[in-house]
Amino acid sequence: MLVKDRICTTRAGAVFSLRRREKRDAPALFDLFDQPLCRRAMVLEPFKSVDDVQTWFDAHPPGGFELVATVDDQAIGFAGLQPCPGSQNHSAWLSLFIHDDYHHQGIGTLLMKAIIATAELLAGLTRVQLIVQSDNKTAIRLYRKFGFIIEGRHECFSRRDDNYIAAFTMARITEKLGIRPGSKMPMSESIRVLLSLFQTV
16 A cells, blocks of 8 residues: 555554555454444444444445544544435535544544545535434544534434433534535545545654
8 A cells, every 4th residue: 555545643652544444444343343432332233243344334325435543554443424415415424433442542533634624625515414422422522623513412312221322413514614615526536635645654
């Protein structure tokens, strides 16, 4: 893989890289999704196998944007952006997951910077939206830092063991932040351009 195909940064003595998600990442991502804190925060039904993870990715419509954060080329974080179709093609759904062992090390911030840059500056999206469980204070704090606001609360949205959990819908809208969207570049081209802008440190 060429230098221009990844983003690298350092934090607390470790080197984290961002690159496109690849099929070979499914085992590492299954391990990530199977972590206790990640399972607790998931709105999705927990994955039961590596094949389930790959099936989930295969079911995504074309045109999405998916990154992994890696240490020694092992995926320890994931961020995805799935554009909406038709009259909602100015918006996209965001998903973000970090391995339990790598929380509070700046990986979520790094992934969010890449996602937001791609969504607004390159793909020209005006709205990025997500769903987060209402008790996931760490994630909500991160999303607020990037300009996301809570638009609604949904009671009994998902189950955790025998309990029902509420969820928030949150969105970041460029017009409310005084940001002019970019050039509506196709998502596949956007990720190529984004990754080409960075050099290994």
